Amino acid sequence: MKSDGIMKMGVVLGAICLAAAVVLFEVAGHTSGEVKKRQTQERLASLRVVLPSAATFSDLSAGSSIDYYIGYLENGDPAGYAFIGSARGYSGPIEVMVGIDPGGTLSGIDILRQSETPGLGDQAVVTGKDRSLWGVLAGTPSAEAPARPWFQEQFAGKKLKQLRVVKAAETENIQALTGATITSKAVVKAVRDSLEAFLRQQGMDGPEP
């Protein structure tokens, strides 16, 4: 009688686990294609942000110290390079897609992954909430919110030497986010480290115009 009970327990638990495995296998089979498609789309969207002038992009090429993408203009000339930098932020890793033109000047950055404090560090990825609730309820079309967060926008046109966090509002360096100095510094570090690694790898860190 007792061993009967144990047999039954094992069989029931095993059967439930087997059924669960079959269900999950099926669901994962249906969703994995969609996940992969979306990841490719997101990667492409991010490349377009950091290399706005490029029309087409190469696949990820392996480099000796950092992997990179090459962007091409309509006519097939290289428009620039893109690579992914990372650094530790205030509450987790921050990953940044970095784009540069062939001369080594930043053409744009895009934060791919972050888990910074809502309201403080995550201002780095938040676009202005300019749309008013009342306007939406009344159905009046209002001005579009800025498409890109200002913090990331200010990287465009900067050179390696200018990648320094400052508190003042100026255009020479990178202005810190209010109340999120650690996040600001982490983003700049991710960009600077990856850019240094890429330039060294390409032998482009010599004389710069």
Added chain:
Amino acid sequence: MTPFQEMTKGLFRRNPVFILMLGLCPTLAVSTSVKNALGMGVSATFVLVFSNLLVSLLRNLVPRRVRIPCFIVIIATFVTVVELVLEAYLPELNRSLGIYIPLIVVNCIILGRAEAFASRHPVGLSILDGLGMGVGFTLALLQIGLVRELAGSNSIWGYRVIAGYSPALIMILPPGAFLTIGVLLALFRMRRSGAKTARN
């Protein structure tokens, strides 16, 4: 209790958050905005309804001594389904809910309802119970999320409410969660005790 009452008891009389005080961890963590609150509420409701359904179906088959492992496997399966679907079709919501989706497995509302209700009642009633509890959980999350998003980000559903007003950031940080839920709990209790006094 009528079947209808079985469903509506989760909304107010036995609200999982405000009365049963279950599932407070996800409640505190993901109620930073109305959008997050709704996403978590709907995900948990889905898991709750289907785990109640299956637990109730299998209630005479599962030996009592292994019931908890069986419930956990059933719940974890549905949670993983939700996670996979969110990742594929709602990646933005998945990112903002983060670790709290897999943690629905250990949300005590779900195991609590499986153990206390679904394993002792027929399928129909169990589904109604899960639905009611899920909606009650969602409503509680939405209330807290509404207060916190309004006070902490000056927005509702991501839209600005008062132009030029600088929000109290603390409300979307953990202290704001405790403050909000504390005040709402007090209000809920006050209303309940007020109703009791009126009856007497």
